[in-house]
Amino acid sequence: MKLISFLNQGVPSYGIVDGDEVLDLTPILGTQAPDLKTLIAKDLLGAAAEAAKTHQPTLKFSQLELLPVIPNPGQIFCIGLNYGEHVQETGHKVTEAPAIFLRLPESQVAHGQDILRPAESHRLDYEAEIAIVIGKGGRRIQEEDAWDHIAGYSCYNDGSVRDWQVATSQWTPGKNFYRTGGFGPWLVSSDEIAPGQVMHMQTILNGQVLQDTTTDKMIHSIPRQIAYISSFTPLSPGDVIVTGTPGGVGNKRSPQIFMKPGDICEIVVDAIGTLRNGIRDDA
Known part of the structure; x- marks a missing residue:
């Protein structure tokens, strides 16, 4: 569904x-x-x-x-550095615990809407990700029970303003510019995607494939993410977990590639569908 x-x-x-x-x-x-x-x-x-x-x-x-699939989420958790190639290209190290930051609902747009390149920076990067929506809440959810807490899956573009992201050790500003993240087009209910099913994910910018991976390459699995997050805060129905991006981000390419007005960015996940957003300047 x-x-x-x-x-x-x-x-x-x-x-x-x-x-x-x-x-x-x-x-x-x-x-x-x-x-x-x-x-x-x-x-x-x-x-x-x-x-x-x-x-x-x-x-x-x-x-x-x-x-956006869930227009009014209580919490949006994003997992950073969760694919080996992305860890390597950014010069970080794999950590025992997932790296987590938060997004605000106002930072999101829906499928078919334009992502806004802010006036403060033109270093607007793409990040293909899979979002899960919590169906059954809980605290200290065990990994073996985590799949039962998922309502469904969607595509996500964790649009990132890179210079603002790395200006300090905290990533929040660069990850939360107004209307920079895409979330959609729909929620595929969990009964249509088997627990642990390997999904193929791509970023396609103006017809060029820039990210290409499968979800079995995650460092911290989806059950691990749910268990870890619910250990420090209760999860509630409608909460969103954005599960990480693979290597190939524009900021780490040579030459660098950033999204600009007139571009079309697509996040394609074989088991879910295609999230498509245009890019324009914020007024």
């Missing part, structure tokens, strides 16, 4: 994607689940699937203005 958040005539809603058609779930589930985060929190994915069997879609996917 593919689930999206979107605006329907300016009103936030969410639904199920079937080809180029969308079943709007808001009028079906009403106050029981006013948004996708609530649907997940109330464990109503099964009810959504049943609704798809008895209701016909009435909207066209191509005509909708999408929102």
Whole structure:
């Protein structure tokens, strides 16, 4: 099942994607689940699937203005330096614990929306990643139980303003410029992706493949990430974990490649789909 958040005539809603058609779930589930985060929190994915069997879609996917998959996440955790080639190209060392930073919801855009290159810097880099959305919350989740806490998977472009990222030892500013990260196009429910399934991930910028890897090359596995994060803070339904980028980032290429106005950046994951964003200057 593919689930999206979107605006329907300016009103936030969410639904199920079937080809180029969308079943709007808001009028079906009403106050029981006013948004996708609530649907997940109330464990109503099964009810959504049943609704798809008895209701016909009435909207066209191509005509909708999408929102980031979870527009209102409580927490967004990002895993840094989680692929060996990326660790090597950045000159860092593999650490026993995952490197973690946070993103703000305002730093995100949806599939089909433009990522904004800030006026403060033109060193706007791409990072292909897979995002997981927590379905069942918990504290001190064990690795062997972690797969049961995932609602689904999405594509993510962890757009990074590199000079602001490395200006100090803390990465927060360079990872949180307004509307620099892409999140979408949809959430593929966890029943469609097997626990530990190897996924193929690429960044394609203007038709050129710049990152290309598979998820079995992660240093810290998805269960390890969930267990580690939930050891220091409770995870809640709708929280997002962005699981790391491989080697090939533009900042470490020779010559360097940064995203610029007019570019089209695609994050492609075989089991999920394609997140596509244009690039333009922030006004």
